[in-house]
Amino acid sequence: MPATLVAMQAPTTVLAEELSNVERAVALYASDMPTGYGLQGPADPNVADWIAQGAARLGREETRRRASYLAGHRKLWLRDMTTPEIDRRHKVRFPSKRRLRIAESVASTSLFWIRVTPAARALPAEIDGPCPKCDDAGKLWVNQVIDDTSGWYEEGYVPCWVCQPEDGAA
Numbered sequence: 429m430p431a432t433l434v435a436m437q438a439p440t441t442v443l444a445e446e447l448s449n450v451e452r453a454v455a456l457y458a459s460d461m462p463t464g465y466g467l468q469g470p471a472d473p474n475v476a477d478w479i480a481q482g483a484a485r486l487g488r489e490e491t492r493r494r495a496s497y498l499a500g501h502r503k504l505w506l507r508d509m510t511t512p513e514i515d516r517r518h519k520v521r522f523p524s525k526r527r528l529r530i531a532e533s534v535a536s537t538s539l540f541w542i543r544v545t546p547a548a549r550a551l552p553a554e555i556d557g558p559c560p561k562c563d564d565a566g567k568l569w570v571n572q573v574i575d576d577t578s579g580w581y582e583e584g585y586v587p588c589w590v591c592q593p594e595d596g597a598a
C-alpha cells in the first residue's frame with residue numbers, strides 16, 4: 429500500500445461555532461457528555477469540546493441531517509401531528525428522551541457564550557416519513573376567501589406548510 433494512503437487525513441474538525449442550536453443538540457447527544465450533566469459555570473468549556481466531538485463522530489452532513497429531522501419532528505409534535513412511523517424513526521435516532529432533553533437544554537444555553545457564526549447554514553425542518561398533512565403531495569388544496577362581504581374566494585394549490593421548506597427556515 430502506498431505510504432500516502434497510510435498517512436490518513438485527520439478527520440475534519442467541526443467547531444461548535446459552526447453549528448446551529450439544533451445541530452449542537454444532535455452533536456451533544458452523540459458525544460461523551462454524561463446524560464445527567466449539569467453545566468459547570470456560565471461558560472462551561474466542556475460543552476464546546478463535546479459538541480465538536482459529537483459532530484466529528486457523526487460527520488458534518490449526518491449531524492445536519494439528524495438536526496433537520498429533529499426540527500421536523502418537533503414541528504409535528506408541537507401540533508400533535510406525529511405518526512407512529514415518524515415517531516419510530518425519531519426514537520431510533522434518539523432512544524433516550526432524557527438524554528435528548530438534556531442535550532437540547534445544554535445546546536440552547538451554549539448559544540449565550542458560543543455564538544453561531546455565519547458559516548452555520550440555515551437548517552430546514554424535514555419530515556422523516558410520509559407527510560401526515562399532504563401525504564407527500566407537497567401541496568394542499570385551499571379555498572382562500574378574498575372578500576368576506578361578497579364571499580368571493582379562490583381555490584388552488586399552495587405548498588404544504590408542514591413538509592415544504594419555509595422561507596427563512598432557521
Ligand SMILES: [Zn+2]
Nearest residue numbers: 559562588591
Ligand atoms: Zn406535506
